[in-house]
Amino acid sequence: MSADRRRExxxxxxxxxxxxxxxxxHDRGAHVISRAFRDAGFEVIYSGLHRAPEEVVQAxxxxxxxxxxxxxxxxxxxxxxxxxxxxxxxxxxxxxxxVLVGGIVPEGDQAELLGQGVDEIFGPGASMTETxxxxxxxxxxxxx
Amino acid sequence: MxxxxxxxxxxxxxLARVITRIEDRAxxxxxxxxxxxxxxxxxHVIGVTGPPGAGKSTLVDRIAAAYRERGRTVGxxxxxxxxxxxxxxxxxxxIRLGANAGDPGVFVRSMSARGTLGGLSTATxxxxxxxxxxxxxxxxxxxxxxxxxxVEVVGAADTVAVLVPPGSGDDVQMLKxxxxxxxxxxxxxxxxxxxxxxxxxxxxxxxxxxxSEGEDDAPAWDPPILETVADRxxxxxxxxxxVADHLDWLESSGRREExxxxxxxxxxxxxxxxxxxxxxxxxxxxxxGLEEQVDRVVxxxxxxxxxxxxxxxxxxxxxxxxxxxxxxxx
Numbered sequence: 513m514s515a516d517r518r519r520e521x522x523x524x525x526x527x528x529x530x531x532x533x534x535x536x537x538h539d540r541g542a543h544v545i546s547r548a549f550r551d552a553g554f555e556v557i558y559s560g561l562h563r564a565p566e567e568v569v570q571a572x573x574x575x576x577x578x579x580x581x582x583x584x585x586x587x588x589x590x591x592x593x594x595x596x597x598x599x600x601x602x603x604x605x606x607x608x609x610x611v612l613v614g615g616i617v618p619e620g621d622q623a624e625l626l627g628q629g630v631d632e633i634f635g636p637g638a639s640m641t642e643t644x645x646x647x648x649x650x651x652x653x654x655x656x
Numbered sequence: 657m658x659x660x661x662x663x664x665x666x667x668x669x670x671l672a673r674v675i676t677r678i679e680d681r682a683x684x685x686x687x688x689x690x691x692x693x694x695x696x697x698x699x700h701v702i703g704v705t706g707p708p709g710a711g712k713s714t715l716v717d718r719i720a721a722a723y724r725e726r727g728r729t730v731g732x733x734x735x736x737x738x739x740x741x742x743x744x745x746x747x748x749x750x751i752r753l754g755a756n757a758g759d760p761g762v763f764v765r766s767m768s769a770r771g772t773l774g775g776l777s778t779a780t781x782x783x784x785x786x787x788x789x790x791x792x793x794x795x796x797x798x799x800x801x802x803x804x805x806x807v808e809v810v811g812a813a814d815t816v817a818v819l820v821p822p823g824s825g826d827d828v829q830m831l832k833x834x835x836x837x838x839x840x841x842x843x844x845x846x847x848x849x850x851x852x853x854x855x856x857x858x859x860x861x862x863x864x865x866x867x868s869e870g871e872d873d874a875p876a877w878d879p880p881i882l883e884t885v886a887d888r889x890x891x892x893x894x895x896x897x898x899v900a901d902h903l904d905w906l907e908s909s910g911r912r913e914e915x916x917x918x919x920x921x922x923x924x925x926x927x928x929x930x931x932x933x934x935x936x937x938x939x940x941x942x943x944x945g946l947e948e949q950v951d952r953v954v955x956x957x958x959x960x961x962x963x964x965x966x967x968x969x970x971x972x973x974x975x976x977x978x979x980x981x982x983x984x985x986x
Contacts (some may be wrong), residue, residue, distance in 0.1 A: 514966055521770055522681045524679075525743055525744070525768070526979040527676075529672065529750075539977070547746070549744065550739065550742070550744035550745060550746045551739075551742055551744055552742065552744060553743045553744040554744050554745065555738075555740075555745050555747060555766075555768050556744070556745065556746045557746075557747045557748075557750055557766050558746060558747075558748060558750060558751060559750050559751070560750055560751030563757065564757070564758060566758050567757040567758040570757075570758060570760070571750055571764075573668060573669050573672055573758075574668065574671075574672050574674055574763055574765055575672065575750075575764075575765060575766060576669075576672035576675065576676040603668075603669050604669065604886075605669060645767075
């Protein structure tokens, strides 16, 4: 069977952007999740460090990702994450992008982020298997 | 409005969506590409290849910035390999896009090789068509140089640049793999490292040798050898100038026209091959599948030639009938 045909019958790979935003310079977690996503068969684009929210939005739009994972440890989530959400909304891309936040988000701030359009937050100790399962279950269906 | 209309109207998200449809071979993507083809043809397509670690992404980032300074819009298609086991991939180029991050005049798209050779080159060519129709002035296709993949992918490019890291060994190993033939220009990147001079010398000797091996009537383009230090931006202007020189030469020598014709001929051939293969696979499946036929061949009830003929004969007849009948207004 040809590769072309095989591809039509198989599911398309889930595309993810793993992003680091702001001044936070620790990207070990982002690397680990990128690798785990890759091993799960996803196509992963890693943004690199020190991105501005608008750069993350632009990358998510151009790469047409299903999932945007923002890894943030610096405590700047309250300012940076809403800027990303607004940017996605402006492009009309928020509704069909699964937005995840990983890293350190104090419990008190979580409800607010979730209310603003973040789909799920994975804190320290979140299991990789669960995260991958969550993405598989919640990655938006594409009309084809 | 359709996605294609939105793309033509300048909507980046529609462009991104169309490229996804192309990658996924989503139903109807062919009609999209067919519609876009009419609006394409204006872009200058540059292929950049070289071994992992040669500094391709960094150089591409700087080249893109140089074009932006010259007022041109830029598209980048960065192809990375996928895992043969999981199909997953880490597509890395965003990390190196420092100079252009956030600039809407630069559209960067990462593509995974998704495990197929022929399929990749079709998808890349189609994605170039989408960027071209979008109105992008310069499209850069960047790919890891590791074999046949690259030779196919650069088929989409007007100008091919091969990056050679210093100290690539006495034989300049990658040049054995046919990369010498596809290069319109060479860039010895990281030229500040030891061994760069030597690599330049080796390349020069190799090119001279090729010239003396007598291609007297061959078109007179002499691939320049440039030295660049991409992370410091050195040699980038010279690189962009050399690419422009090559484009001038393509146009003045009539080679560009020829090249475009060759490219479309190759595209038609590839599509025909793929579609015929699919049609035959379908026919074979309808006859109980390959395994059943092989069983009969093994049991000496039939032979490979007869099986192939039995599958193909009705198609051949059908096509011929249609062709001959087409005279009376079919």
